[in-house]
Amino acid sequence: MKYCFYICVTVLLLCCSRQNDNKTSETIVGEFIETESQEINQNSQEYNIIQNDNALEHPLSVFTIVDKSPFKYSLEHRYNGYGYINFLDIVYGNGRFVTVGLGSTGSFTHGYIAYSDDGLIWNLVDMFYRNWFFSVAYGNGRFVTGATNGETFYSDDGIEWKVAEGNDFGILIKIIYGKDLFVALYRSGIVYSYDGEIWHKVGNIFEETEITCLFYGNNRFYAGSHGKFAYSYDGKIWNIVENNAFDSLPIHCFAYGNNRLLAFSYRPDESSYAYGEYTEYSVHIAYSDDGEKWFSKELENNILKWKWINIVYNNGYFIAVGGEGGELKVAFSRDGISWINVNDEHNPYSPNYYTRYYASAYGGGNYVIVGNEGTIRVSQWPIYDEQK
Numbered sequence: 001m002k003y004c005f006y007i008c009v010t011v012l013l014l015c016c017s018r019q020n021d022n023k024t025s026e027t028i029v030g031e032f033i034e035t036e037s038q039e040i041n042q043n044s045q046e047y048n049i050i051q052n053d054n055a056l057e058h059p060l061s062v063f064t065i066v067d068k069s070p071f072k073y074s075l076e077h078r079y080n081g082y083g084y085i086n087f088l089d090i091v092y093g094n095g096r097f098v099t100v101g102l103g104s105t106g107s108f109t110h111g112y113i114a115y116s117d118d119g120l121i122w123n124l125v126d127m128f129y130r131n132w133f134f135s136v137a138y139g140n141g142r143f144v145t146g147a148t149n150g151e152t153f154y155s156d157d158g159i160e161w162k163v164a165e166g167n168d169f170g171i172l173i174k175i176i177y178g179k180d181l182f183v184a185l186y187r188s189g190i191v192y193s194y195d196g197e198i199w200h201k202v203g204n205i206f207e208e209t210e211i212t213c214l215f216y217g218n219n220r221f222y223a224g225s226h227g228k229f230a231y232s233y234d235g236k237i238w239n240i241v242e243n244n245a246f247d248s249l250p251i252h253c254f255a256y257g258n259n260r261l262l263a264f265s266y267r268p269d270e271s272s273y274a275y276g277e278y279t280e281y282s283v284h285i286a287y288s289d290d291g292e293k294w295f296s297k298e299l300e301n302n303i304l305k306w307k308w309i310n311i312v313y314n315n316g317y318f319i320a321v322g323g324e325g326g327e328l329k330v331a332f333s334r335d336g337i338s339w340i341n342v343n344d345e346h347n348p349y350s351p352n353y354y355t356r357y358y359a360s361a362y363g364g365g366n367y368v369i370v371g372n373e374g375t376i377r378v379s380q381w382p383i384y385d386e387q388k
Contacts, residue, residue, distance in 0.1 A: 063328070068374030070124050071114065073103055084374030085112045085124075086356075089174075092363025093138025098158040099359075099370050100133035100145050111147060115158040119366040119378040125159065132171070135184070139177030144196035146172025146184065154196040164197035178216030183235040185214050190223065192235045205230050205238040217256030218291075222263075224251030229263060231291070249284060255336070257313025262287050262336045264308050264320075280305040287336050297337060304331060304341055310360045312367075314381065321360050321369055328357060328369065328377065 071085040087101040097116045102109050111128035113136075131147035138144075143155045148171045155161040169191055172184040182193045189204035189211065204211065206225045213224040221232040227248040230238040249265040256262070262285060269280040283299040283306075299305070306329045309322040318336045323329035330342040357371040367381045 063369075063377040063379045064120060066120060066122065066376035066378060068376065070122055071112075071374035073105065073127070084372075085114075086372040087112075087114070087358065087370035087374070087376065088133070089135045089359045090361040090368060090370045091136045091138045091143070092361045092368075093143060094141065094157075095364060096158050097361060097363060097366075097368055098136055098138070098143050098155075099368075099376070100136045101370075102132040102134075113145070113158070113161065116368075118364065119368040119376075122376065123159075125161065128153075134171060134173050135175045137175035137177045137182060137184075139182060140180060140195075142196055144175055144177075144182055144193075146175065146186075152193075152196060152199070167199050169199065169201060174214045176214045176216045176221070178221060179219070179234065181235045183214060183216070183221055185211055185223075190214075190235075190238075202236060202238070205240065212250045213253050215254035215256075217254065218259075218261060220291075222254050222261075224254065224263065226250045229254075253308065253311055255311035255313055255318055257318060257336075258316070260287055260289055260336050261291060262311065262318065264311060266307055269305065281307050283308060285336065299339060304339055309357060312360065312362050314362050314367075319362075319367070319381075321357060323355075323357055328355070 068084055071087075072082050073085070083103055083105070085101050085103045087099045089101075090097060090099040092098075095117060097119050098113065099115075100111070100113050102111055104110075108130050109132055111131040111133040113125040113128070113133065114122045115125065116122040128147065131149060131151065133145050133147060133153075136143060136145040141156060143158050144152060145154075146152045150167045150170050152164045152167060152172065153161045154164060169186040169188070172186055172191075174185040176183050180194065182196050184191050184193070184199070190202040191199045192202065193199045205223060206228070209226045209228075211223050211225055215222040215224075219233070221235050221238075223230045223232075223238065227250075228240060228242050229251055230240045232238045249267055251263050251265050253264050254262065255264070265284045265286075266281040269282060271280075283304055285297050285299065286294050287297075288294045306327075307322045308320045308331075311318055311320045313319075317332045317334060319330065319332045320339070321328070321330050331339045332342075333339040355371055355373065355375050357369055357375070360367065360369040362368075362381065365380055367379045369375075369377045
């Protein structure tokens with residue numbers, strides 16, 4: 001992939017050291033079964049959702065394009081030049097969306113934070129000089145993000161931010177929250193904090209592979225890697241699950257809903273490489289209802305072969321978003337096994353520019369997706385059928 005900001009994250013992950021900082025973990029052999037999913041009824045009796053000609057007509061097929069003019073900034077050494085912020089993560093908490101990212105002015109790259117109460121009207125927090133932000137989390141009444149210089153920033157309202165100095169682990173690539181605890185991924189493994197200010201190291205829970213994602217759900221923390229994952233009840237002691245359904249493929253995201261845990265992995269289809277990027281991916285799903293017995297499935301339908309960046313569960317549906325080549329792609333499922341793809345939507349700003357989508361969040365009845373070049377898209381979910 002040759003888009004620079006995704007590479008920044010990837011390089012940080014690939015540079016993870018193999019050190020074992022006071023790690024406590026246990027290896028468990030998990031059972032998994034390859035299976036063909038059964039067809040299920042995707043029609044909802046509660047919301048205005050219908051399936052028609054293998055395309056889904058539902059609220060997430062219509063997105064509002066947010067005005068990105070507030071996210072414009074001036075470029076150095078260019079006459080009347082300007083750029084837009086690249087938003088890399090978003091979270092919803094205390095009735096507010098907060099998104100973080102970065103933007104290069106020419107000589108330096110700086111960090112940016114924006115907030116919104118409805119996902120449509122956004123306000124930009126002052127620029128953070130030469131600090132990049134890759135992830136943001138919310139918990140216990142506080143937003144927390146980490147910068148490239150090792151500082152962490154925290155805020156009670158997403159507007160006024162304070163800095164916590166003295167951390168020696170570098171940038172927090174991903175932050176999650178659960179059980180009154182912030183858990184984050186840094187270059188060499190995992191750290192945790194009770195308040196987002198003082199952090200404690202766990203280290204790399206996998207001895208020979210880097211951690212690829214973090215997730216909290218079903219009262220557990222989860223960490224993905226290549227062909228395996230680990231879980232923890234407290235964010236400190238981790239249990240490694242071997243021999244799951246992904247062979248050596250990296251796990252990119254988890255989801256939990258309706259008593260089912262999903263783990264998603266993808267790899268590029270080599271034959272789809274063109275103009276410096278891949279356009280199709282092999283998407284694998286592993287799912288479990290008890291955390292012990294796992295079932296594996298590869299999505300073979302061509303309309304589902306794209307890079308899934310995030311999956312959330314809400315109102316009875318798993319919703320996956322992602323895309324390639326400037327297309328926003330959305331799919332969703334009732335059971336996490338049988339998926340329906342929403343019609344492709346092309347880049348709303350310019351057909352000649354590739355939009356990248358990096359993260360999504362749900363809150364207050366709105367589903368918000370953020371990406372590069374100031375891209376923010378919003379869809380109401382759910383929309384009730386007015387005829388009922």
